[in-house]
Amino acid sequence: MRPVDDRHRPGAVIAGLGMAVVTVTVFATLKGAVDIPMSDVLRLLFSRTLEGTDSLWRNILLDIRLPRVLFALITGAALALTGAAMQALFRNPLAEPGLVGISAGGALGAVCAIVLTSGGFVYTAPAAFAGSLAATGAAYALGRRVPGVAGLLLAGIAINTVAGSVIGLLTYTANDAELRDLTFWSMGSLAGANWHLLAFLAPWTMLLSFWLVRQWRVLNALLLGEREAQHLGFALKSVRRKLILACALIVGPLVAATGGIAFIGLVVPHLVRMTLGANHRWLMPACLLAGALILALADWLARIVIVPAELPIGLLTSLIGGPFFLWILARGRKF
């Protein structure tokens, strides 16, 4: 019997995570295939007369690294938060956008847009959102029919299979130009980050993420059960609808932009729960920071391990997340 005293203090953990996020942001922006000395940063940012390598470095810093790191932070935070929210909504610690098919639904939408329209983020983002919304609804409706983890995972398998086969069919019919788009997109990468993408995705994602963080009471109540949540005064139907919609609105466009980054939504909330417990009051802000931290770190690793080439980030998170998932299953502990 462990009393909860062995839990870490939430304030300290969140402050520590915050500092780590700042540190990683600075490091990941400066270090990579080209290292930019810290001492030069101010000069690069504010000097008006830059020549040669200096102007190249400034371009790397401002047009490549910074948007990419910011995009990693936002994507990681949002994926971790949606993972945590869905785990409470489904009352199931294994619910995760990738496992239950929401990412696959988003991917199907995005692929449809690439093959059936002229492509471009204007089409892929709404299509991915529609796909992930349909998949979330299906997972929720199907997953509740069989109690426990089984129903949800079976629904996830079915949705992933259906989405995968339709994606295969669309890929088969695609022409050469579309195939190239598809291939780049499906490798899963944050390399496409630029200020235009950020301007579109960041406000949207951050707004919804902060809304999710504020839902900690109802997420806690949902852990007790749907009936109990209703008896604690939450209008269940509308809460459920809003949460599903918010998750789909966050995950869909992110999938369209990144090609799907697996397991962040599973691993991060799990690690945070092991440290802080399942009270969403602390879990949600901690997930936001830890998700940002881990994805920024992972993206940095993906950039530097095989310089000058880089690993697809989706591959890296799956390499770490897959075994982690197995470990959770093997331990079979309460969450």
Add this chain to the structure above:
Amino acid sequence: MALSTQNVTLVRGKRPVLQDVSISILPGEVLGLLGANGAGKSTLLAALAGELSPTTGAVFLDGDDLNDLRPAVQARRRAVLPQNPSLSFDLSVSEVVAMGAYPFPELSPEQVADLATRALATADVSDLAKRRYVELSGGEQQRVQFARVLVQCTAPLFEPASWAAGNRQRSNGETAPSPRASRLPRYLLLDEPIASLDPKHQIALMCAVQNLAHKQGVGVMVILHDINLAARWCDRLVLLSATGIAAFGSPEETLTQAVLRKVFDIDADVLAHPTLPGRRLILTR
């Protein structure tokens, strides 16, 4: 003022589970609900809890149709403890108990902590406050859930009108009257709350329920299987049989050989309780 059903008929599938049931839970009383398995006890509780809408008839909370009240309004006036609540995530006992205050977002953290401390003591789980809920035994979990609904039905409830008046006066710079606790009655519905408790805690819980009703004016309905516990602790009883209400009234009126045979299909002797004047003792043969 009551939480009541009026001619409620509830059909699930094609089978009518409740037929023309009219009962009322009055503030300040403990109403026991007895009946054989499948007689519709939990369905009746679900109707009173606003989970199931009656096929015909209506449920009223102090005169208002339940369908017209938002869940947030209902939760401030009525707490429900369903059977076998389950929780598999890592929350501490005090975190679970504090959730009882969610319908009252106006309370300060200190007020919530104070309510939780008192509820933990009443449910005899003070020493478990820092433990993890998932690591408790079934009986301990049941007591913790009871503490949670205790918080919900003992949290101070302020009339929205008196709040508004208080705020207005404060903004005028006058001394604000402390908002008075409203006289709106509170209700508590318990579905077999003592099913996995040992005898000591069964009695402690029924005693706490009786105090809540008699001293704090809460209207309590409790589903029980133990006829003698019902006879000992309840002010009124409803006995449900498959065809509807078999008896509704004081334990003395309702617990008769004929009713017990009709409801439970058992032969029993109904005696005057040897040590508790006015109470009944039921001996099954």
